Amino acid sequence: MENKLKAIVLLSGGLDSSLATKIILEQNIEIMALNFFTPFCRCNRIKGCYSVAKYFSEKVGIPIKRIFLGEEYLKIIENPKYGYGKNLNPCIDCRILMFKKAKEIMEKEGFSFIVTGEVLDQRPKSQTLKALKIIEKETGLEGLIVRPLSANLLPETIPEKKGWIDRSKLLSIKGRRRETQFYLADFYGIKDYPCPAGGCLLTDPSFSKRMRDLIEFGSVDLKNIELIKIGRHFRLTPFTKLIIGRNELENKKILALKEMDDIIIRSENFEVVGILKGCVSENVKYFSIRLVAKYIRDSNDYKKVIIENNKRMELLNVKPIEVSNFLRI
Numbered sequence: 065m066e067n068k069l070k071a072i073v074l075l076s077g078g079l080d081s082s083l084a085t086k087i088i089l090e091q092n093i094e095i096m097a098l099n100f101f102t103p104f105c106r107c108n109r110i111k112g113c114y115s116v117a118k119y120f121s122e123k124v125g126i127p128i129k130r131i132f133l134g135e136e137y138l139k140i141i142e143n144p145k146y147g148y149g150k151n152l153n154p155c156i157d158c159r160i161l162m163f164k165k166a167k168e169i170m171e172k173e174g175f176s177f178i179v180t181g182e183v184l185d186q187r188p189k190s191q192t193l194k195a196l197k198i199i200e201k202e203t204g205l206e207g208l209i210v211r212p213l214s215a216n217l218l219p220e221t222i223p224e225k226k227g228w229i230d231r232s233k234l235l236s237i238k239g240r241r242r243e244t245q246f247y248l249a250d251f252y253g254i255k256d257y258p259c260p261a262g263g264c265l266l267t268d269p270s271f272s273k274r275m276r277d278l279i280e281f282g283s284v285d286l287k288n289i290e291l292i293k294i295g296r297h298f299r300l301t302p303f304t305k306l307i308i309g310r311n312e313l314e315n316k317k318i319l320a321l322k323e324m325d326d327i328i329i330r331s332e333n334f335e336v337v338g339i340l341k342g343c344v345s346e347n348v349k350y351f352s353i354r355l356v357a358k359y360i361r362d363s364n365d366y367k368k369v370i371i372e373n374n375k376r377m378e379l380l381n382v383k384p385i386e387v388s389n390f391l392r393i
């Protein structure tokens with residue numbers, strides 16, 4: 065039986081990485097796909113990039129592994145060596161982490177090189193020639209990353225030099241325009257791909273504002289990141305934050321994310337649920353209870369509010385308070 069060369073492709077589920085996979089498969093290379101996800105992906109197993117990547121990998125007959133970047137990812141986001149993009153997206157450091165993981169698998173499982181759908185100058189932060197070189201240097205993958213969509217504009221890689229793949233069959237796409245990719249998608253019959261970078265919350269200005277608050281007040285952890293994806297957030301003091309759900313789903317999520325010392329402030333029927341986190345003085349607690357009361361929709365001037373803390377439950381009748389937006393994050 066023919067002994068094929070094996071490569072890893074970083075398959076996001078977007079069009080570019082799908083095209084890169086197709087182009088390399090045509091060169092008789094065996095491929096395994098890695099699909100990375102972080103706490104900041106909008107997608108989940110059912111919806112979004114992963115389901116598209118999985119569907120695509122099944123269609124072209126390649127295995128796919130899904131890899132979660134959790135705690136390690138949080139370490140880079142607080143102080144990324146290569147800084148942030150337009151919002152709080154540490155794209156270069158993020159790519160370095162992904163490539164390091166891919167390299168570990170490549171070495172352990174006998175793959176020869178890595179393929180990506182990166183396009184030169186498509187993204188201002190992570191896809192300039194300088195950034196691509198930094199990523200290769202930092203990961204020790206110099207010459208081992210093949211970018212089929214832009215390969216003819218980039219230095220020759222080891223797989224090309226060794227004749228494992230034919231450089232003349234690789235492309236010279238550059239920049240943000242995507243006509244060539246759309247043409248190729250048509251040619252290869254690739255449909256329903258998500259938009260590029262649309263899946264990363266760190267590129268979203270409002271989410272980045274909340275994330276910045278977590279970094280500033282030293283509360284970056286996986287549970288707090290889940291919380292900043294939902295609800296109304298109020299920074300009450302440097303040590304205290306109140307989050308109030310906006311609907312039943314968010315209320316349930318808040319209750320599920322409660323930690324030992326958190327205080328739950330809610331309406332009797334759970335229609336309004338808030339969570340008070342941090343070091344709480346009596347004044348701040350009372351202020352929060354009145355703030356939660358503001359969202360309880362009944363005709364009474366005073367609202368019944370339940371406060372739960374470490375198995376203790378208290379019922380108060382309070383007058384709702386209005387707050388100006390400066391507390392909102």
Ligand code: SF4
Pocket residue numbers: 102153154155156158159190261264265266267
């Ligand atoms: S957009 Fe998000 S997931 Fe993509 S490289 Fe940047 S930080 Fe990483």
